Amino acid sequence: MEVLPKFLIGTMNSVTSKCMFLLVTVLILRALLFPSFLGFDGIEWSNLVYIRTPLLNFDFGIRQDKFLVVPQIVWGLNNQKIAFARACLTARMLNRTLLMPSLSASLFYKEIDLLQPISFDKIFQFDKFNTLCNGFVRLGRYSDVSNRTEVLEMEKGSGRRWTVERDLSQLKEHGKGSLDDHEVIRIVGKNPFLWHDHWPVKDYARIFECLDLTEEIAKEADRVVSRIRAVGGKIAGNTEAAEMQNSITSDGPSFKPLPYVAVHMRIEIDWMIHCKNLERRLNTNQICSSKKEIVERVRNIAGLKTPVVVYLAVADKLLNNSSILEGWEEGFLPFEKKKLGVDGIYKKYPYLIQSAIDYEVCLRADTFVGNSFSTFSSLIALERTQKMIRMNATNMCAENVRWPSYAYNIPGTSNGPMRWVTNMSESSLQAISYGTNHISC
Numbered sequence: 326m327e328v329l330p331k332f333l334i335g336t337m338n339s340v341t342s343k344c345m346f347l348l349v350t351v352l353i354l355r356a357l358l359f360p361s362f363l364g365f366d367g368i369e370w371s372n373l374v375y376i377r378t379p380l381l382n383f384d385f386g387i388r389q390d391k392f393l394v395v396p397q398i399v400w401g402l403n404n405q406k407i408a409f410a411r412a413c414l415t416a417r418m419l420n421r422t423l424l425m426p427s428l429s430a431s432l433f434y435k436e437i438d439l440l441q442p443i444s445f446d447k448i449f450q451f452d453k454f455n456t457l458c459n460g461f462v463r464l465g466r467y468s469d470v471s472n473r474t475e476v477l478e479m480e481k482g483s484g485r486r487w488t489v490e491r492d493l494s495q496l497k498e499h500g501k502g503s504l505d506d507h508e509v510i511r512i513v514g515k516n517p518f519l520w521h522d523h524w525p526v527k528d529y530a531r532i533f534e535c536l537d538l539t540e541e542i543a544k545e546a547d548r549v550v551s552r553i554r555a556v557g558g559k560i561a562g563n564t565e566a567a568e569m570q571n572s573i574t575s576d577g578p579s580f581k582p583l584p585y586v587a588v589h590m591r592i593e594i595d596w597m598i599h600c601k602n603l604e605r606r607l608n609t610n611q612i613c614s615s616k617k618e619i620v621e622r623v624r625n626i627a628g629l630k631t632p633v634v635v636y637l638a639v640a641d642k643l644l645n646n647s648s649i650l651e652g653w654e655e656g657f658l659p660f661e662k663k664k665l666g667v668d669g670i671y672k673k674y675p676y677l678i679q680s681a682i683d684y685e686v687c688l689r690a691d692t693f694v695g696n697s698f699s700t701f702s703s704l705i706a707l708e709r710t711q712k713m714i715r716m717n718a719t720n721m722c723a724e725n726v727r728w729p730s731y732a733y734n735i736p737g738t739s740n741g742p743m744r745w746v747t748n749m750s751e752s753s754l755q756a757i758s759y760g761t762n763h764i765s766c
Contacts, residue, residue, distance in 0.1 A: 387420060391419075391507075392470055395423070396514065396515070399440060403703075407758055411524075411529075424467055430442070430675035431675060431677075457534065471508065477511070478510075481520060522753040525752050533704065546682045550685075589696065620653055623657070624654055627724055633658070635660070636660055636690065687705050692731070693705055694731045706730040706732075721746045732762075
């Protein structure tokens with residue numbers, strides 16, 4: 326009876342045996358506590374992309390063998406970006422890979438047959454998206470699908486009776502049981518922009534950060550920004566330009582580009598009709614802004630140093646209206662793409678790519694001024710807020726912070742535009758999708 330205990334004691338004294346004992350113990354505990362560690366309901370772990378959830382203390386994944394198909398994404402650039410993000414988040418909820426959707430190169434709201442489909446990877450980098458969003462959402466190609474005939478259609482409801490709760494219930498039902506067994510689920514019905522929203526702003530922001538323009542489009546945006554900087558250098562005057570270009574550092578001469586302000590100027594007739602109707606419906610006077618009011622508000626931005634180039638991001642129909650370049654005081658030097666000499670860059674491309682270039686130019690501006698009821702302006706403000714967060718800005722509403730944004734439709738200090746920081750804690754994208762005059766600063 327004493328031989329066995331002595332044998333065990335002698336064995337346990339060796340380092341190797343202790344390690345083996347601990348390893349066996351860990352394996353037994355894992356098998357008891359996490360019996361599904363090697364798979365989820367029969368799904369092989371090798372078919373999963375790892376993802377860490379903050380809500381649960383174990384790993385799960387976006388399946389690469391189950392797919393979601395959504396309708397063609399339409400309307401303006403930023404409506405399409407929101408619709409795309411919502412489709413990604415829907416696929417994430419269903420634990421499926423989103424098959425690369427078609428965007429719309431043209432801007433037609435009602436004539437569906439006139440829409441020009443354009444592949445997602447003609448605007449944004451497919452592989453880089455999956456790299457940046459790895460573990461959160463995933464895009465796939467139709468060539469990844471093994472069986473294209475047995476597709477389950479899920480029709481989105483519409484009308485007042487189709488509530489947020491019913492929509493969420495439908496999604497949950499299709500994420501389990503026999504419905505989830507289908508390799509491909511195709512959602513039919515309305516444009517994803519019009520789907521009910523079940524996700525917080527921070528989830529959308531994470532997807533927007535994964536959207537990098539293709540190299541061709543990014544280079545075109547570089548050309549426009551370089552032209553703005555070059556014009557700014559000339560306007561600064563020989564003395565100031567020489568001082569800036571010839572400042573000596575330990576590495577030799579250096580050049581500090583002049584800053585520029587980008588203004589998303591919404592004053593075209595169809596917008597003014599829309600915003601006036603919206604003001605009446607919402608009982609507010611803080612949506613529409615005249616050209617005179619926009620100019621005055623930009624001039625009154627606190628702490629803005631002059632001379633400064635003002636890039637006016639305007640609709641093409643306003644390019645032949647010279648009045649948008651008038652009324653700016655000394656030190657404010659307005660340019661739109663035609664006066665800047667870059668309209669030829671834009672003319673080479675369809676609407677969607679033109680808008681993507683202008684978006685990038687506004688996003689990179691030292692100061693951005695837009696309308697808080699414009700989706701274009703709202704997404705730029707969101708991305709610039711995200712940049713400040715990444716830089717660990719302590720006070721994003723401070724005067725000297727980098728990447729400041731303003732809303733000219735809301736009066737701020739000294740009749741300037743209101744400082745604009747996106748509220749990243751919002752539970753949905755409602756305010757960004759449809760506009761608001763409640764901005765953080």
